Amino acid sequence: MGPGVQDPRARQPSGGRGHQPSGPQRRLLLVLPCPRGDADPGALPRAAAALLRGVRGRPGRLRTHHPRQGRHRPGGAGGVQRGLAENRARYCHERNLAVNPQGGNTGMVGGSVPVFDEIILSTALMNQVISFHGVSGILVCQAGCILEELSRYVEERDFIMPLDLGAKGSCHIGGNVATNAGGLRFLRYGSLHGTVLGLEVVLADGTVLNCLTSLRKDNTGYDLKQLFIGSEGTLGVITAVSILCPPKPRAVNVAFLGCPGFAEVLQTFSTCKGMLGEILSAFEFMDAECMQLVGHHLGLVSPVQESPFYVLIETSGSRAGHDAEKLSSFLEHVLDFGLVTDGTLATDQRRVKMLWALRERITEALSRDGCVYKYDISLPVERLYDLVSDLRARLGPQAKHVVGYGHLGDGNLHLNVTAEAFSASLLGALEPYVYEWTAGQQGSVSAEHGLGFKKKDVLSYSKPPAALQLMQQLKALLDPKGILNPYKTLPARA
């Protein structure tokens, strides 16, 4: 279900089956629709904003007459305030109050917004860099640091962050880790499960779990931090992160290519893995309908002749001359073999950004096209586009657009369907069809977005019952009262 589609369950308290604290629990009937980014009080409905005023600006302690729904930011004026998060968690645990940890609130699946009467625990004031090691590139920082600011910080020191997202201007590193964010550098630098070296986490009962090591290797016991990476704040609240930053590449090049078919997109990918090897840092694709949408809604112009598919390839290397040579040999090869019909190359930063915009602004173009149904799917790469073609045929004129784009190098498809307005019949044609199709290919129904509130009930399409059972046991172990980000990630128990 896309951000444009309102989940009717969010309006019915009885629909919330997950959070059943053992003590008394006051429910608030006012439910916020909370689409992306609007949990900031300024954008909240008036009634909710009035409630928020009770805690905003008084970070020193949680009021004993707490508001039933509120946003709380541990931290004084910029200070290191993990202890406050700890106090909050303990306070809430003792009183059976549900907590909604919130970073930049940029998630796609409603993982960072309250559903009923959870207290929002914002990490926004925990925004300090704790240390940076100039030889190893290991950054230790608080969870509320904004990704773009961290990027700037480490780039000044000749490193880069191992992840990059469209939402970098407002997402928090703690939220990135909590949701195991993928993004644009995944192909080169891999998963946060590999690049995050340590975490500090406040557990449900207020215990601080300090695993904030800044070592590349540590095999002393179970790697507990892994539990919290991607658990969407349902097992603990991440308060600080230690992460390995790669050296800043000295040369970045982008090639934007038109391909005559999806088979050629795949062959281009195989060829470039061989010929560009270690300098390949992104392999993205988009279909012709995506290009039409960014043209129509945003006025962007394709830099290459019209094609059924487009590919964006980025290289990042330590020697501009070598990278340019590799890239030219590669381009010559793919043009000679008819894998690519037209292409353009950018080496200066302005043009690199312009080419990236064609890919990065697809989401924005889609949101201007009407009601959007969004799916974030992992599939074996050779079947990646079949789902888009199948759906286009299945939906016919019911849909305005059915588009496919994404991180082809990671086997990650962003499938989006637009329509003039929300329609239950269109939704019925999409779900569970998309999930069943994906499950049929042993794919993942959530590649990089997580499950949050919107997708928690589709987990079983990608995980067997034994896995779900173990997840529920872990949740019960780490959060026996169910106060941490309730109604998220796991389906309610039967």
Added chain:
Amino acid sequence: MGPGVQDPRARQPSGGRGHQPSGPQRRLLLVLPCPRGDADPGALPRAAAALLRGVRGRPGRLRTHHPRQGRHRPGGAGGVQRGLAENRARYCHERNLAVNPQGGNTGMVGGSVPVFDEIILSTALMNQVISFHGVSGILVCQAGCILEELSRYVEERDFIMPLDLGAKGSCHIGGNVATNAGGLRFLRYGSLHGTVLGLEVVLADGTVLNCLTSLRKDNTGYDLKQLFIGSEGTLGVITAVSILCPPKPRAVNVAFLGCPGFAEVLQTFSTCKGMLGEILSAFEFMDAECMQLVGHHLGLVSPVQESPFYVLIETSGSRAGHDAEKLSSFLEHVLDFGLVTDGTLATDQRRVKMLWALRERITEALSRDGCVYKYDISLPVERLYDLVSDLRARLGPQAKHVVGYGHLGDGNLHLNVTAEAFSASLLGALEPYVYEWTAGQQGSVSAEHGLGFKKKDVLSYSKPPAALQLMQQLKALLDPKGILNPYKTLPARA
């Protein structure tokens, strides 16, 4: 405690405090010393070998009159036999029988050898490749596949395994994952927490947890496989692995350099990260005493003039000419600036192997030098060698040699002390001094070897009480009867 040092507790059943099954438990007083590699029945003491005959060669079912100590290999003649592992685990669970999962039995800390009366569950017959995807490089195989055989398999298909170890000729991929093995490619391809994409695990009660996805991205619920990576068979038995293999580099070069001091080793590392960038695939170091040992015991000759430190740098890239150019500029720079006093370069495979042997055969030279006390430490890279110098001064003539070598690029020191024979006073001078020194630098007392049986009691030097408590809770959740690899990884509860 090194392999050369016998742990007296292994001979006293009363010392085993970890495994306390809820049901009756028969203890066997015959305890095998089981140093590395000798759990194969042929090498076992005669009395134990006699016991093993009861199950060897009868893989179809576990005998109801099971031997109290035995080795069991699920699997028929080469077939896929995960179901048998499942049956074994269920059988043992019902009868409160302790199980010792065993792969190639090459670990350094006694994690793969039984302590009392555990039944050995060997993965040796689970040695089939299940699938390999030629575009994505994703390999799915059974846990008992030998690392070197997998390397050969994927290299024939133009990929490499993301890890490489000295023990590759006999270690199993399942054991590599269970111990979160580091090794020689860690610097470039990172941790198994990032490269392992899926696992199939048999839980303590025989439940099969199938998380054997072959997708690069999957954010559906908690990433359960991470629990088992590095848990040394104490939470479940890994029966199959899905792992991402990088493309095979087209050019591999090795430089072997002599450095005048450790400060210059560090500067050489920083310089090479900048100048070699994405083609750097290993940065290893060894001190002068290591070179003396490989010379004295193995007859290897240093290819460069005598120096206080030696560095081995490997590059792996997609274009030989480019790599050679980068490497020459780098060498010119470090020689000009006096960071390196002498160096040699190898591009052909024979000479590359010869240079690697100087580093890889240090362990072998040490084992010929007498009784070896081994430590595997992570430290902030700038303090890495201080521990070696400190110890040399502290031990004086008590030690024959105090040497330091290892994966400098990962901040991982292998610290080894040799003496003519085992001495309790030398051990007393080493421990807990080494662990306390490491803890004082927020280092790890086990970087890549794990804790196993030998080091389980030093966990607290690198992990706080809250972490230990959570580990014990996880163990109790996943293995309530304590039958999986008892006495390993976690210290006994107080």
